[in-house]
Amino acid sequence: MTGLGYTLPAAIAVLVVCLAETVVLRTGLFRRPAYWLSMIIVLGFQIPVDGWLTKLHAPIVIYNDHHISGVRFPLDIPIEDFLFGFALVTAVLLAWEPRRHRRADRKRTTMS
Numbered sequence: 001m002t003g004l005g006y007t008l009p010a011a012i013a014v015l016v017v018c019l020a021e022t023v024v025l026r027t028g029l030f031r032r033p034a035y036w037l038s039m040i041i042v043l044g045f046q047i048p049v050d051g052w053l054t055k056l057h058a059p060i061v062i063y064n065d066h067h068i069s070g071v072r073f074p075l076d077i078p079i080e081d082f083l084f085g086f087a088l089v090t091a092v093l094l095a096w097e098p099r100r101h102r103r104a105d106r107k108r109t110t111m112s
Contacts, residue, residue: 005067010080013087020094027097035093042089046082051075 021029029035053061056076063078071079 005064006078006080007067007069010083010087014083017087017090017094021090025094025097027094029090029093029097038093039086039089042085043082046085047074047077050077050081054078054081 068078
């Protein structure tokens with residue numbers, strides 16, 4: 001198991017998204033309780049669905065063992081799935097931030 005095919009891109013995706021937020025965009029997303037609540041909600045759905053898809057005794061999705069780290073938790077879910085999930089959800093929320101600010105600005109202008 002080298003992990004280069006899936007583990008490395010998953011780790012890089014998390015790093016890129018975190019750097020985008022903390023260095024470039026600086027939206028404050030990581031400081032918002034609503035963000036972390038949304039991540040808990042995502043996990044609440046991801047774990048049963050991903051666990052069912054990747055269960056080792058009857059998998060629907062099969063990973064090449066040479067491309068993952070081999071760490072599976074819980075329900076046989078490759079840890080890389082959580083990394084990609086975090087990166088994807090966070091990237092989408094970061095992409096929505098400018099629209100959220102424009103909308104708030106428009107509300108302020110119409111109220112004054």
